[in-house]
Amino acid sequence: MGIEAALPVDSVLTTQLQRVVNWARRSSVWPMPFATACCGIELMATACSRFDLARFGAEVMRFSPRQCDLMIVAGRVSVKTLPVLQRIYLQMAEPKWVISMGACASTGGVFDTYAVVQGVDQYIPVDVYIPGCPPRPEMLIEGIMAIQRVIDNDNIPRDPTGKRLPLQIALEPNYRPRAQPARLSVGAS
Numbered sequence: 001m002g003i004e005a006a007l008p009v010d011s012v013l014t015t016q017l018q019r020v021v022n023w024a025r026r027s028s029v030w031p032m033p034f035a036t037a038c039c040g041i042e043l044m045a046t047a048c049s050r051f052d053l054a055r056f057g058a059e060v061m062r063f064s065p066r067q068c069d070l071m072i073v074a075g076r077v078s079v080k081t082l083p084v085l086q087r088i089y090l091q092m093a094e095p096k097w098v099i100s101m102g103a104c105a106s107t108g109g110v111f112d113t114y115a116v117v118q119g120v121d122q123y124i125p126v127d128v129y130i131p132g133c134p135p136r137p138e139m140l141i142e143g144i145m146a147i148q149r150v151i152d153n154d155n156i157p158r159d160p161t162g163k164r165l166p167l168q169i170a171l172e173p174n175y176r177p178r179a180q181p182a183r184l185s186v187g188a189s
């Protein structure tokens with residue numbers, strides 16, 4: 001990691017155990033990809049080399065809830081799928097986090113029908129809402145970094161009984177979409 005080059009080999013570091021635990025936790029956030037629709041493609045792109053989610057220690061997608069601490073809901077959730085989403089959430093290890101990725105997961109998006117859940121936060125606690133249809137990979141990374149900052153500062157909100165409260169962070173778009181359709185120019189051949 002380079003620290004052995006920066007320090008003499010016989011040096012001693014002291015720190016608080018809680019800081020080490022927080023550092024380890026935020027450096028190894030393992031996502032549970034609950035990708036049900038097109039937002040899932042952007043989720044996959046985030047793990048590819050161009051965006052490289054591994055830089056944030058969060059590229060290890062697990063498909064077993066007991067090995068995950070970050071659920072990423074990417075896409076619309078139907079009423080029929082909802083019990084599966086809830087069961088997976090309940091089976092995940094504490095402390096756990098939830099990102100609602102895209103308009104459909106957060107609000108139902110354009111699918112204003114009785115068959116689509118109009119916001120997963122009605123059924124599971126959501127920590128970060130990512131806007132967009134779909135959000136770009138940079139936005140997802142921004143959401144993961146927001147959770148990492150909370151873990152790092154040991155700032156996990158709890159109610160007086162000790163129950164975990166959702167962070168409810170709503171991100172702002174960090175890019176300006178180009179006007180569509182994009183203007184085309186045809187060069188002389």
Ligand code: SF4
Pocket residue numbers: 037038039040074075076101102103104105109132133134135
């Ligand atoms: S928000 Fe847009 S891109 Fe994402 S699942 Fe819904 S329709 Fe697809």
